[in-house]
Amino acid sequence: MRCVTFLSRLASLIPHARMIAGGAGLAAYQSDGLTAFAVRPRAVVLPDTADEVIDVVRLCHEHGVPFVARGSGTSLSGGSVPVEDGIVIGLNRMDRILRLDPDSRIAVVEPGVTNLAVTKAAAPHGLHYAPDPSSQQVCTIGGNVAFNSGGAHCLKYGMTTNHVLGLKVVLADGSVHELGGASLESSGPDLTGLFCGSEGLFGIALEITLRLLPKAACFHTVLAGYDTLQKAGDTVAAVVASGLLPGAMEIMDRLAMDAAEAAVSAEFPPGSEACLIVELEGTPEQVAAERPALQKILDCSGAIQIRIARDAVDRMRIWKGRKSAFSAVGRLSPDFIVQDGVVPRRALGEALRRIGESSKRHGLRVANVFHAGDGNLHPLILYDGRIAGELEKAEELAGEILVMCIEMGGSITGEHGVGLEKKAFLPRMFGADDIEAMQRVRRLFDPKEIANPGKMFPGGDAPAMQWRGLHPLEAAGVISRE
Amino acid sequence: MSEPCSAFSVKSADDVSQAVREGACVLVRGGATKWCEPPAPTSEWSAGRRLAPLLLDTRQLSGITEYEPDEYTFTARAGTPLKEIIETLGREGQHLPFDPLFADEGATIGGTVATAMNGPARLRYGGVRDFIIGARFVDGEGRQLHGGGKVVKNAAGFDFPKLMTGSFGRLGVLTEVTFKVFPKPEARMTVAHDAGDLREAVDLVCRIARGPFDAEFIELLPPGRVIVGIAGHAAALRPRHDAMRVALGIAFDESGIPPAISRRSIKVPLVPSFVSILDAKLASTGTVRRYSVACNAASIEWPQDKSLSELDALLASMQLGGVALNSGRIWLGSRTGLDFLQRVKTALDPQNKLGALT
Known part of the structure; x- marks a missing residue:
């Protein structure tokens, strides 16, 4: 009964054509860039406006129904894998650039705008948007903000968070807040910085004010x-x-x-x-x-x-x-896992040697592509998911690499986020008190824990891993795992 | 105002924890260059709680604990003087690219983070928020927490280091911070142009800021003086200046560095299109004005004989916010995200021990 009430009320908020509540249409949303995980959501809605998103979030809060916000589904940490019995709020239709001011060097965009679209819109003014994840053709700014995405230019220019000046957000309890603004400077604690990289656990960014930079000559x-x-x-x-x-x-x-x-x-x-x-x-x-x-x-x-x-x-x-290295590796192997641990630069040689040893020990090939300037590794662990036990072996090898990164004083993630994939490793980077403090902050934004639950923090039910092969966009060479 | 609190010099994070656990209200002071005097004891302090407010002096919580020039990172205790950090980095040809303020006057790295005070050169690569990569702090319950890490790139966990930036000790007492640093430019050159009036000057600032000139800073001194800094390879500075002059079609004179930011200055974040409007309102009050960071912050000195409430109302009417130093209060004008912030405060300082957000 509860389910029926929720879905019928959801249907009253979002027109029939923009809601999927059963059938094969849901399959497209069950996975993201981390293809080993798949969960079929209860429903998918595709809002057109911020008001629709707010209405849907408020309904979810009222009914205690979990939601996962999703852009193009390119997360490599399983950040946008749906939650059992929850809904997916697909934001790709909200792809308007609301304002571009060359004098202030800012763009105000909706969350479904793709990364590359911002740079394209800024180009006639001699400006560009600096963060450039390899999936920039399709990945969305909303997802970039949620996972604090990086790219090849982070040493000099920083990550997504360094280019977000202001946000309008709806928290999981349905309240709407404005954080930061359009200026490079701000007054008060850096709330925009706290929201960036929160992996969808606070709520959904509705409008994002981005800093644009002059293009290098x-x-x-x-x-x-x-x-x-x-x-x-x-x-x-x-x-x-x-x-x-x-x-x-x-x-x-x-x-x-x-x-x-x-x-x-x-x-x-x-x-x-x-x-x-x-x-x-x-x-x-x-x-x-x-x-x-x-x-x-x-x-x-x-x-x-x-x-x-x-x-x-x-x-x-x-x-x-x-x-293209990442998608090209798909030619060498039916499947692969990408890690993105970080080590101090001086430890790069040692890290690569140990990855090589682990690779031999597990009998799995590992290709290495990495952002050497900032110590951000991207080992690609090649495996064949159709062979029983290979996926588990690959996961084990990936885990060894993460532990090594922590031991070397680095991080489990440079730019992909913790998501589903690395949540078991978060307690190796942070103490129980640190994690509890993060949880306290989160619960004041999301008392019912309905916003992207099951990500970042250890514990909870994780969906079973299964072999899925390449992401469809990846097979088509449109996106790559970096 | 006389200090209503007993001062307590902390030497370790444990000292800070103990002070927070035992104190009724804890305020933090480093080099006192941006010192906001604590308000007189309120009924909340004196009636509800027996213990006197405690003033934590962090200057003994000092020292660079790690510095890895090849990694572009250092870690320092919160009370470490900026001057010591700048000199240590300088010996390795590195620097903090956001022009940290009041180093010569005794500012500490902890106070720099807590107040988020940047100098003019924050224009080029970013401010305190963009270079802090890790922080240890004590929350309002005395717990020792940390966020971020010690490598230049890291996306794990909520970004508490950024949250601490600009928090004025209201969300936690910083005990240690880790920063990313950059190579220091080999040479600098500062040039200026008098644009005539403010409108022309703002227009010029915007043209330089969005052009491919890699300006390190662009400052505007009303009515129309625009000061531009470029930094980098010594041999390239003159040709870079010439290319900029030709592209903009104007002449620059070779002026000295822009005047230092005053310790009494009030920072008002804004965008270039607000400069003329704000300036018109401030001009009649006798306020010293300067538009910093390519017109992204007004840096103003409000007349001492005028009440800050007047400025507070003026900024609020324009939906601008402000941060005051050495003035008895911190935040002025309009505040965005206050309800969001209040929730963070509840999570980290539920007993409101670390001072009010107002």
Whole structure:
């Protein structure tokens, strides 16, 4: 009876055409980028306006029905996997850029706007939105805010939270709040910062004020090949020690390069075991002054080959090779898990050596692609879910890597969030009192614990893992797990 | 005003916990450069609770505990003087890129976080909130908590370090903070242009801010003086300046650095389109004005013979907020997210021991 009442009231809030309450239509929402988990929700609603979202959240609160907000479903930590008996609030229809003010350098957007759409809208004004997760073509700003997404430029520019100035949110109890504003400066505790990365556990962002940055006038992109991963890692350390602040520093190992080369022709240095991409950016004068310093470091780094991007097209080719590595790995293996632990930069070499050992011990291949500038690893653990026990073995290996990151003084997640996947590891980073304090904050926003329950914090029922294969968008090469 | 509290010098997080557990009301003071005098004992303090309010002095809770130049990170106890941090980083060619304020006057890193006070150069890479990556603090129940971590990239758990930024000790007493740092630019150059009137000046500030010039700071001194800083490779500064001059079609004179932000200044966050409106209202009051961070913050010195209530009402009428230093009160004008904040306060300081949010 309770169920019927809830669904009929939900149907009175959202037109029939934008509500899915049964049948095959629900299947599309049962999983996200972490395809090993799947839960069929009770219903899915696709609101058009903030008011509709608020009404739905209030109804959920009244009935104690859990909800999961969802953008494009690209979370790699299972952040938008539905909750049994709960509903999914799909926000893709709320994709309006409400305001773009080049003088204030801000964009006010709805949560369903895609990451890349912001940069496209800002481009005519010479501006861009800095955070650039690899799934930026489809991932939404709402999801980026919830999980504090990163990208390849975090060392210099920070993560999503560093680019969110203000928020209008509906908390899980249905109350609506404005946090921060349109200014770079603020008064009072940083509430916007607290909301970013809260993984949907507080409520839903309805309007997001983003900071835009002037687009760099000049780039200098270098691809260097090495006969060992260690040498590539040492070069990163040398660049950092030199006082240069590149926009990006990325490393790929042989397996990742082979996969990417097969997918796109990126002209990776032949015969190398690792490659390093370093990109300087800024004013032409500054870049011109920094180039010799970088060249000197690379010349002494033992590189087998150094290739400088000839022009903008060549630069894009190098980046395409880098960004396609993840989906390309799908060609090597029917399935894979991506981890995104962080280690101090000095421990990169040691971390990679230990990942290699774990890989051998478990008999599973691991490809490494990582944001070397900020120590953010992305080991891709290849497995075949159709072989009994392989998924469990892959999960075990992934767990070993997370424990290693914590032991080295790092973090279990650099940019994907804790979600479903890593919640068992949160107590290894934080004490019981820390987690209890987070829970106290959360319960004052969500007393009934209906907003994305079962994520971030250990305990509770987790959906069973099962083999699902590649995400459909991933198989199509649209998104990648980074 | 005489200090109504007994002062207690803390040397460890345990001392802070004990003080919070035993005290009725706990206020925190580091170098006292942004000191907000505690209000006189209220009936809430004196009637409801027997213990006197306690003033925690953090200057003994001092020292850089970890510094890894190659990792771009350091960890320091809350009472560590900024000056010590700036000098230590400087020896390795690094710095805090948000121009922390009042270092020479004795400001501490904890007070810098608690007040979220940034200097002009926060324009380029961000403010305190953007560089703090970890924090240890004692909540209103005396529990020692931590959030964030010690690596430059981390998305695990709720971001308590950012929450502490600008909290003025009302949500927790900071005991240790971890920061990301950057390489220090090799050289700096400061140039200025007189745009005539305020409107022209604001327009110029916006053109520079959205252009590809990598300005480190852009300050506006009314009526029309725009001061621009660029920083980076020494050999590139002159050509960068020339390119900016040509692109903007104006001439710059080579002025010195902009005047220091006053310790009595009141920060009013705003956007460029509000500058003319606010300035018109303030001009008649005799207030010293300056528009900082590419017109994202007014930094004003309200006349001492005028009541802050007047400014409070003026800002509220424009839906602007403000943060006052050394003035007897902290927050002025309009407050966004107060109900949200009150809930956080209930979670972290249910007995309201760490001072009011008003």
